Amino acid sequence: MKRIRKDSLKEVLINWALDRTVIAPRRTERGECIYDTFDEAGFTLDIAKPSAPPKRSLFPQSEVIFQIEQGGYRQAVSSSPTLLFGIRPCDHKGLLQSQSFMSQDLDDPYYRAKSEKVLTVVMACPGSMSPTCFCTTTSSGPWAESGFDLQLYDDGDAFLVEIGSKRGFDLVSSSSFEEMDDAKAAEKIRAFQKAAGSRIPIISEVEDAMERLETSNKASDEVWEGFGKKCITCGGCSFVCPTCTCFTVSDRVVSVETGDRIRSWDSCLYAGFTKEASGHNPRRTSALRIKRRHEHKLLYHKDRDHHGGLCTCVGCGRCSDYCPVHIGLIEVAQAICSAKDSAGEEKRYSGGVS
Amino acid sequence: MAGLAATFGSGAMTNSINEMDEAELFFVIGSNTTEQHPLIGTRVINAVERGARLIVVDPRDIPLARYAHMHLRQNIGTDVAVLNGLMNIIIEEGLYDREYVETRTEGFDELKRIVSRYTPRVVEQISGIRADDLMLAAREYAGTGKAMLLYAMGITQHTTGTDNVKTCANLAMLTGHVGRPSTGVNPLRGQNNVQGACDMGGLPVVYTGYQKVGDEPVIQKFSDAWGVDDLDKAPGLTITTMMEAADRGELKALYVMGENPYLSDPDSKHIERALSNLDLLVVQDIFLSETAALADVVLPAACFAEKAGTYTNTERRVQLSCKAVDPPGSARADWEIIQDVCARAGYPMSYADPSEIMAEINRVTPSYAGITYPRLEMGYGLSWPCPNEEHPGTAYLHKDRFSKGLGTFLPCEFKPMAEPPDTEYDFILTTGRMYFQYHTGTMSRRVGILEREAPEPLVEINPEDARKLGIRDRDLVEITSRRGAVKIKAEVTARVPRKVVFSTFHFHEVPINLLTNPAHDPVSGIPEYKGCAVKIRRCA
Numbered sequence: 025m026k027r028i029r030k031d032s033l034k035e036v037l038i039n040w041a042l043d044r045t046v047i048a049p050r051r052t053e054r055g056e057c058i059y060d061t062f063d064e065a066g067f068t069l070d071i072a073k074p075s076a077p078p079k080r081s082l083f084p085q086s087e088v089i090f091q092i093e094q095g096g097y098r099q100a101v102s103s104s105p106t107l108l109f110g111i112r113p114c115d116h117k118g119l120l121q122s123q124s125f126m127s128q129d130l131d132d133p134y135y136r137a138k139s140e141k142v143l144t145v146v147m148a149c150p151g152s153m154s155p156t157c158f159c160t161t162t163s164s165g166p167w168a169e170s171g172f173d174l175q176l177y178d179d180g181d182a183f184l185v186e187i188g189s190k191r192g193f194d195l196v197s198s199s200s201f202e203e204m205d206d207a208k209a210a211e212k213i214r215a216f217q218k219a220a221g222s223r224i225p226i227i228s229e230v231e232d233a234m235e236r237l238e239t240s241n242k243a244s245d246e247v248w249e250g251f252g253k254k255c256i257t258c259g260g261c262s263f264v265c266p267t268c269t270c271f272t273v274s275d276r277v278v279s280v281e282t283g284d285r286i287r288s289w290d291s292c293l294y295a296g297f298t299k300e301a302s303g304h305n306p307r308r309t310s311a312l313r314i315k316r317r318h319e320h321k322l323l324y325h326k327d328r329d330h331h332g333g334l335c336t337c338v339g340c341g342r343c344s345d346y347c348p349v350h351i352g353l354i355e356v357a358q359a360i361c362s363a364k365d366s367a368g369e370e371k372r373y374s375g376g377v378s
Numbered sequence: 379m380a381g382l383a384a385t386f387g388s389g390a391m392t393n394s395i396n397e398m399d400e401a402e403l404f405f406v407i408g409s410n411t412t413e414q415h416p417l418i419g420t421r422v423i424n425a426v427e428r429g430a431r432l433i434v435v436d437p438r439d440i441p442l443a444r445y446a447h448m449h450l451r452q453n454i455g456t457d458v459a460v461l462n463g464l465m466n467i468i469i470e471e472g473l474y475d476r477e478y479v480e481t482r483t484e485g486f487d488e489l490k491r492i493v494s495r496y497t498p499r500v501v502e503q504i505s506g507i508r509a510d511d512l513m514l515a516a517r518e519y520a521g522t523g524k525a526m527l528l529y530a531m532g533i534t535q536h537t538t539g540t541d542n543v544k545t546c547a548n549l550a551m552l553t554g555h556v557g558r559p560s561t562g563v564n565p566l567r568g569q570n571n572v573q574g575a576c577d578m579g580g581l582p583v584v585y586t587g588y589q590k591v592g593d594e595p596v597i598q599k600f601s602d603a604w605g606v607d608d609l610d611k612a613p614g615l616t617i618t619t620m621m622e623a624a625d626r627g628e629l630k631a632l633y634v635m636g637e638n639p640y641l642s643d644p645d646s647k648h649i650e651r652a653l654s655n656l657d658l659l660v661v662q663d664i665f666l667s668e669t670a671a672l673a674d675v676v677l678p679a680a681c682f683a684e685k686a687g688t689y690t691n692t693e694r695r696v697q698l699s700c701k702a703v704d705p706p707g708s709a710r711a712d713w714e715i716i717q718d719v720c721a722r723a724g725y726p727m728s729y730a731d732p733s734e735i736m737a738e739i740n741r742v743t744p745s746y747a748g749i750t751y752p753r754l755e756m757g758y759g760l761s762w763p764c765p766n767e768e769h770p771g772t773a774y775l776h777k778d779r780f781s782k783g784l785g786t787f788l789p790c791e792f793k794p795m796a797e798p799p800d801t802e803y804d805f806i807l808t809t810g811r812m813y814f815q816y817h818t819g820t821m822s823r824r825v826g827i828l829e830r831e832a833p834e835p836l837v838e839i840n841p842e843d844a845r846k847l848g849i850r851d852r853d854l855v856e857i858t859s860r861r862g863a864v865k866i867k868a869e870v871t872a873r874v875p876r877k878v879v880f881s882t883f884h885f886h887e888v889p890i891n892l893l894t895n896p897a898h899d900p901v902s903g904i905p906e907y908k909g910c911a912v913k914i915r916r917c918a
Contacts, residue, residue, distance in 0.1 A: 254423050256416045274826040296830030348420035
């Protein structure tokens with residue numbers, strides 16, 4: 025086991041950034057913490073929960089996948105060595121789940137090329153980073169079990185460094201990383217994990233909602249109606265979700281003879297996402313689309329590799345943080361649980377006012 | 379704008395968006411809030427969920443109406459009658475704020491005299507809103523301490539737009555709902571910087587900060603600031619009067635920036651004639667719009683991400699916008715283009731960057747004096763008035779006194795729409811926007827996902843009317859007004875009341891403004907987009 029003093033970390037990152045892009049927390053001139061290209065002057069450890077998950081490093085908001093030239097086209101697969109520093113365990117779990125998803129059935133060469141060149145340095149959480157954190161519920165934090173290259177545990181003026189891969193081992197070869205007694209480190213990590221886990225409350229409704237969706241799917245229609253009524257179809261929940269990877273494909277004319285085929289983020293909250301060529305739409309209302317989204321997180325996941333997670337939600341809580349009308353996974357799970365099974369009975373859910 | 383300036387002395391949203399979180403009641407008239415100001419719409423929805431009351435006054439069954447405790451569906455163009463009716467009830471039942479009326483306003487007797495004629499029964503006949511409902515709404519609005527009135531283009535885009543605004547202001551003043559937190563008269567501006575454009579004097583009658591064009595001290599101030607001595611003392615023309623003047627051959631040259639009047643102005647045939655009658659048409663835009671295609675000179679401009687500057691949003695908040703990428707090709711920031719045009723016209727300007735322009739705005743505009751670049755760079759914007767660099771900005775206007783001193787009741791009589799339906803043109807066409815497209819589509823129709831959501835123009839028609847006319851959903855119909863005709867697919871929906879059809883002006887394939895009436899408000903010049911007479915038939 026290794027350890028690194030916090031005041032040596034910047035030097036390490038400068039070195040890591042010599043031959044790869046390092047994405048790390050940064051404090052802007054206005055004092056906000058963002059997660060962006062490593063910047064020596066703005067580097068900070070005061071990141072809490074970044075506003076966006078790190079998925080854009082593997083799955084950019086938009087990317088050229090084909091370049092069209094006169095007489096033909098060629099595939100454009102882009103990738104470059106990248107290190108994601110300080111990502112949270114929930115987000116790391118999201119990356120692992122997405123990697124599995126993007127390689128099942130069919131190979132996605134665009135995603136794979138980037139994911140092969142990504143190194144992950146996870147920062148274990150000492151507790152909730154915001155009131156909406158629920159990784160202990162979804163078994164996706166507050167520390168990563170596996171699949172990382174390095175994982176850091178806060179230990180006062182230093183970090184304990186857990187090595188998760190050969191590539192991780194190579195990263196810590198510099199003298200800035202001090203050797204540490206393995207048994208002592210393991211004991212400290214166990215204590216960290218115990219304390220951290222106990223600080224993040226379980227939201228029992230999430231598992232209850234999964235159970236309810238499994239057994240009495242029909243009963244919750246009014247829940248979806250209530251949320252559908254107020255959704256403004258911004259799609260923001262998909263864009264901030266660590267495990268949402270749906271995309272659409274469009275063409276862009278560059279010149280008379282050339283063009284690009286681009287894929288960009290899409291959202292299942294848009295009507296056009298499921299609209300068929302005939303005009304028929306199997307998910308024709310917001311209510312049905314919100315239902316679909318949450319079923320994909322809580323119900324249709326049995327055949328997927330969750331990397332130890334409960335389902336395909338990793339409990340980051342961002343949908344609850346950012347939805348302007350409070351249609352987050354937490355609120356949805358609570359509504360599913362508080363709605364009565366049979367129609368006509370009193371509903372405690374307050375998603376709509378008539 | 380003109381209506382609020384006359385009543386209060388200031389033409390802007392009186393209160394701020396954050397105050398919505400504390401409001402106890404929203405009175406929303408002529409605003410499809412969730413579709414056109416979705417984030418403000420979410421504030422209203424969240425407020426209703428925590429217990430605030432919501433009264434929606436709108437002819438269409440807009441999405442926000444699903445949250446309304448009362449949805450009053452007035453006949454199109456009868457807003458003055460409805461609002462006068464509310465005031466009639468409020469005065470009749472003694473629900474108005476006597477102390478406020480006595481100490482803060484003038485003109486109450488005249489208001490009382492005029493609204494006395496608008497009894498609930500009379501208003502029911504004019505507006506179609508049941509007298510009982512009107513009474514309930516009046517009592518709720520007057521009886522709630524923190525009541526915010528929101529309106530948008532459903533109020534302004536009428537030949538009586540200025541009257542509509544004045545009447546909204548009258549109602550708010552009568553009940554003491556101005557000059558306190560979470561109250562006020564709140565016009566939701568239709569574009570991200572239309573407030574800023576007005577603030578900067580993008581109106582024919584004022585310089586920056588609403589300093590009047592004809593006022594001697596103002597002329598002196600700007601003459602000194604700009605080193606010129608022949609500033610025109612006469613107000614300029616509004617866009618509607620410009621088009622009329624061009625049509626008559628009196629206006630020779632037009633310089634259009636970021637506007638697409640060929641599609642957005644009423645009576646497109648008239649606009650085409652007017653534009654082709656010009657000696658010179660210059661269009662400065664980010665894309666080759668339908669209007670730009672007619673221009674003698676096209677000046678390519680940078681889009682929002684390609685230039686720096688500020689925007690002033692609907693709550694008077696001036697916010698900094700930074701440049702993210704370089705403009706493509708020969709496109710440049712608007713200010714750079716204007717600077718070069720001015721230089722070639724014999725008036726050299728030498729601003730190095732937008733911050734120098736802002737410094738000049740600070741010098742000549744009292745309400746913007748404290749909104750300096752260094753302060754904007756450090757925070758999240760400042761709301762005017764902000765008279766000096768120590769001032770924190772103003773969340774709500776007219777605290778303790780109105781900008782002009784006493785607030786003036788300017789009562790208005792109801793006037794019917796300019797072109798009411800008759801036996802031949804028996805429907806009213808009302809126009810607006812939809813969530814997924816923006817204005818004439820110059821920008822939004824280039825976005826694949828938006829186009830996927832809303833690929834084609836539709837006209838909404840009530841199921842009863844559709845049945846009588848043999849129109850089924852998605853049938854092609856022809857709509858004809860006295861000015862033109864279009865063919866468009868029908869959407870059969872109860873969203874529109876009977877004898878009303880609704881469509882948008884986003885689609886060049888069906889330029890709906892071929893039909894609309896150029897008759898406009900005498901003060902503001904805003905045309906009556908919200909109502910003209912049409913007939914409709916199913917295409918064989």
